[in-house]
Amino acid sequence: MMSVKSLAESLNLTTIPSTYTFINNPRDLETVDLDNPDEQIPIIDFSLLYSSNPHQRSKVISDLGKACEDWGFFMVINHGVPKEVMDSIIEGCRGFFNLSEEEKLEFKGKQVSDPIRYGTSFHASAEEVFFWRDFLKVIVHPQFHPVNKPPGFSEVCFDYCKKTEKLTQKLLEGISESLGLEASYIDKAMNVECGLRYLAANLYPPCPQPEIAMGMPPHSDIGLLTTLIHNGIDGLQIQHNGKWVNVNTIPNSILFNIGDHLEILSNGKYKSVVHRAVVNNRATRISVAIANGPSLETVVSPAPKLVDNEAHPPAFTGIKYKDYFQIQQANKLHRKSCLDSLRI
């Protein structure tokens, strides 16, 4: 299937093919900007997690818990990942998408479990309507799979993944604590040391009819926590209190969001939030997500400490991560349909 990049670059494209016409539910048409300072996506100062002042540290843990509970999304500042490393991964991904179609097709996966997979839309063979998005998905942990084109790209990927690894681990510790669990609980129970992590690079070329196309439809993410950066072009929207909120990130911050498996582990206390990516007719948008998950063999179920048979009965049945991954990646992306199927 033709990439959206090639389609967008075809001469004189003023209308999109009907197969890309996304029919929004009327309640999904209205979007809001956050101009009220009391109603902003929470900001977490990562450096405070290392604070020797116990009050400061417990404040940031409680802010983290509140962010997970109220928003499911938060922006991390003072995270220690150098700006050059963030710029390099964005530019590296741009370089990959700029390869010729022929070169990129070398990476076209056959199955969702292939460690390197280049494609368009989400799972085109299951979809009636395609999304205005090309992607590259690479498994980067427990084994790092190098994408050997263009030159230097794989080193840049490796560097970015390494530099965000510690940050993610430390945030998962803080999130564990915010749930009243031992700091290492998530790490141990989810076997994060052997956790599946994949990097998803998304390319959203300019679209001549952005109002009737969709970059990525409303969905929640698989895994525990997603790490997300982009090239400064807006397009991410998250669902909050029934409204679609435009996300304007602070330059050089890193966004994190709760994935379905943290919702399961927290017994529904922390929600994997539905989000989507809209497109525009001016500039190419690039985003790079890392889905940080448990190990493939881990059976994810609510943490026993968060379950009791009276006030907090188990909200989800357990599932092996490998099975969830297979189901989620091989089906249509639709809101929280995958997680909903596990609700008790």
Ligand SMILES: O=C(O)CCC(=O)C(=O)O
């Ligand atoms: O492009 C974005 O900002 C969102 C990407 C996303 O939701 C994903 O890769 O799961």
Ligand SMILES: [Fe+2]
């Ligand atoms: Fe997502």
